[in-house]
Amino acid sequence: xxxxxxxxxxxxxxxxxxxxxYKNETAIGRVLKRWLDSGKLKREELFVVSKLPWTGMRPExxxxxxxxSLEALQLSYLDLYLIHWPFALQHTGNDYExxxxxxxxxxxxxxxxxxxxWKSLEHTVDKNLVKSIGISNFTVEQVERIVKVARIHPANLxxxxxxxxxxxxxxxxxxxxxIVVTGYSPLGSPGRPSHHAFLGRYIAPEIFEDVTVxxxxxxxxxxxxxxxxxxxxxxxxxxxxxxxxxSRMKENLESLLFDLSDSDMEKLKVLDKGExxxxxxxxPG
Numbered sequence: 001x002x003x004x005x006x007x008x009x010x011x012x013x014x015x016x017x018x019x020x021x022y023k024n025e026t027a028i029g030r031v032l033k034r035w036l037d038s039g040k041l042k043r044e045e046l047f048v049v050s051k052l053p054w055t056g057m058r059p060e061x062x063x064x065x066x067x068x069s070l071e072a073l074q075l076s077y078l079d080l081y082l083i084h085w086p087f088a089l090q091h092t093g094n095d096y097e098x099x100x101x102x103x104x105x106x107x108x109x110x111x112x113x114x115x116x117x118w119k120s121l122e123h124t125v126d127k128n129l130v131k132s133i134g135i136s137n138f139t140v141e142q143v144e145r146i147v148k149v150a151r152i153h154p155a156n157l158x159x160x161x162x163x164x165x166x167x168x169x170x171x172x173x174x175x176x177x178x179i180v181v182t183g184y185s186p187l188g189s190p191g192r193p194s195h196h197a198f199l200g201r202y203i204a205p206e207i208f209e210d211v212t213v214x215x216x217x218x219x220x221x222x223x224x225x226x227x228x229x230x231x232x233x234x235x236x237x238x239x240x241x242x243x244x245x246x247s248r249m250k251e252n253l254e255s256l257l258f259d260l261s262d263s264d265m266e267k268l269k270v271l272d273k274g275e276x277x278x279x280x281x282x283x284p285g
Contacts, residue, residue: 001027005245009035010065011046016160017182018073019084020065021050021098025072033074048073049080049124051136053098056229057088066129068095081121081130082158086142088112099158114142115149122152133168136160138171146165147177157268158182161237163207163228163268164277185279187225212271216264229255231268 001024002199007018011032014094016032018025032048035041050073056065066081088109092100100107124130134156135146146154159167159172161183174181208224217224225241229252232239241252260268 002031005031006251007246009041011246012253013249014045015047015049015238015240017049017184018069019055020056020069021051021084025050025069029072029074043075047079047150048075050078050134051080051082051084052117054085054087054089055091055095055098055100055109057083057109057114057117058091059116059120061091062117063124063127063129066124067096070129077128078130079135080132080156081124081157082134082136083114083117083138084122084136086114086135086138110155110247115137115145118146118149119151122150125152132156134179140170143170143177143179153177154179156180156182156238158184158240160185160278160280161239162186162188162277162279163210163213163231163267163271164188164234164273165275165279166269166272166277168272171235175236180238181236182240184240184242186232186237186239186241188279210271212267216260216267220258220260222258223251226251226255227260227268230260231260231265234260234265 005028008016016028018028022145032041032046036043050069052062052065056062057058066078069081070076070078081180089098090100090107090109118133121130121133125133132155133152134154136158138146138157140268141153143154144158154177157170157179159170159181161167161181162185171181207228210224213224213227217227225248229239229241233256243249243252
């Protein structure tokens with residue numbers, strides 16, 4: 001992991017997306033400390049995002065988990081902190097037990113609610129632990145619930161987003177409320193099943209074999225990945241493609257160096273499969 005972060009920073013990446021549940025914050029923190037201590041990087045040049053685990057969905061636990069992430073990352077503040085999922089699992093007393101199970105099923109916390117958790121997130125901003133706050137994997141109805149009670153407006157919604165699953169209605173709601181959308185799995189994440197097997201079944205869409213994507217890529221002399229990423233960024237979606245390959249890191253950054261025509265954007269828009277295009281299709285229990 002440390003080598004991957006080193007390569008990403010060397011390649012010019014400054015947006016780091018992590019989560020308590022990814023169990024990689026300590027490794028990221030070691031690399032960031034080396035770069036910051038050496039003077040190769042200033043803190044204000046970074047944009048570091050972390051997320052509240054589903055076992056932290058109680059008001060009294062929010063600040064606790066923010067501080068755990070800050071400690072692991074060796075930072076004094078986060079640029080953005082998100083509610084990772086709009087539901088809760090029981091906190092067992094062990095912060096690192098992120099998937100508590102009983103009789104083969106996860107143990108849900110039915111007394112948690114997203115509004116009270118949001119109010120606790122606002123307090124982390126008041127205390128300068130976090131610069132801005134947001135949400136992840138929320139539906140239209142859940143976004144509206146947060147907006148209705150928010151003293152500090154949600155800055156960001158992070159959702160699965162790719163050419164086969166474009167979530168148009170949800171993006172329109174966010175645009176109306178001034179919420180920036182970040183798209184994870186912008187390439188369909190074919191490597192995700194092994195990485196997130198505990199989340200349930202993950203069906204990698206065959207985006208790279210799509211004839212429309214291939215035709216456009218050939219015409220622009222770009223890779224299919226670059227076309228898919230540029231499609232999303234031209235829709236004003238922040239993309240966070242996952243790769244450990246340094247050459248692909250460079251390739252992904254270079255997706256910003258060309259523009260798709262309006263007609264090609266329309267060709268890609270019609271590839272949307274709605275819910276049938278969703279890759280993450282189940283949560284255990």
